[in-house]
Amino acid sequence: MNDEKIIVPLDVPDLDSAIALINKLPQVTFWKVGLELFTSTGPKILDILKSQEKRIFLDLKFHDIPNTVAGACRAAAGYGVDLLTIHATCGSDALKAAAEAVEIGAEKAGTKPPQLIAITLLTSISPRQLAFDLKIPLELPEFALKMALLAEKSGLNGAVCSPQEVQQLRETCKNEFLLVCPGIRPTWSDKGDQKRSLTPSQAITAGADYLVIGRPITAAAEPELAWNLIVEELKTFPTKNQRIID
Numbered sequence: 001m002n003d004e005k006i007i008v009p010l011d012v013p014d015l016d017s018a019i020a021l022i023n024k025l026p027q028v029t030f031w032k033v034g035l036e037l038f039t040s041t042g043p044k045i046l047d048i049l050k051s052q053e054k055r056i057f058l059d060l061k062f063h064d065i066p067n068t069v070a071g072a073c074r075a076a077a078g079y080g081v082d083l084l085t086i087h088a089t090c091g092s093d094a095l096k097a098a099a100e101a102v103e104i105g106a107e108k109a110g111t112k113p114p115q116l117i118a119i120t121l122l123t124s125i126s127p128r129q130l131a132f133d134l135k136i137p138l139e140l141p142e143f144a145l146k147m148a149l150l151a152e153k154s155g156l157n158g159a160v161c162s163p164q165e166v167q168q169l170r171e172t173c174k175n176e177f178l179l180v181c182p183g184i185r186p187t188w189s190d191k192g193d194q195k196r197s198l199t200p201s202q203a204i205t206a207g208a209d210y211l212v213i214g215r216p217i218t219a220a221a222e223p224e225l226a227w228n229l230i231v232e233e234l235k236t237f238p239t240k241n242q243r244i245i246d
């Protein structure tokens, strides 16, 4: 089912707003908890989602030295979440330490380890910013691909990439390497701060396993209608991948 491939971020300031959004969209099976909500509420929101049998993407985007990311990953793996993020630019030592740490943390807590996925390059960065702000002397798709391959080689389960690069990553990375795409914008929605976006159907056709779709749904005047429009759009498109993490 294509609607199981949609992850909706709970990008709200507090627990009450998060609960209101979850209740408004009971059909959403996969929620993302990110920096804003986790910083304000801590793990309470994870318990609420688990009590409703929702899948959880804990998007804390760790970026630090190997010892520190390993500690953070050990702790996060204990929450029993489905997906967890780290920046690929931490480098191979930190990525390997993180991959090992999620196994250790989950075993200690008696939970299933999360799929650890690496941010290749934030979808809010344009090719111009990559060159002029970050001074990276590579074309953007090549940089994103190199980050995905670094993550794969370091033992991670997948990557977060823009839908504009997902086809190239799908063709190059192993079939089981998960590709999760934020920066999804239906034709009727505002791009906002997203610089490398595609529509839901384009992203799925290009090979995305999961789509992270926030404001087009959550900031819509009628979130349920926005959700239905997206699900309807996806029904008419074949999916390249039928992988659903269990």
Ligand SMILES: O=c1ccn([C@@H]2O[C@H](COP(=O)(O)O)[C@@H](O)[C@H]2O)c(=O)[nH]1
Residues within 6 Å of the ligand: 009, 011, 032, 034, 119, 121, 122, 123, 124, 160, 182, 183, 184, 192, 194, 212, 213, 214, 215, 216
């Ligand atoms: O490269 C990235 C990595 C993560 N995100 C997160 O996805 C959502 C997108 O929300 P929208 O409202 O659909 O823009 C948001 O939580 C980001 O933190 C990303 O956009 N890009």
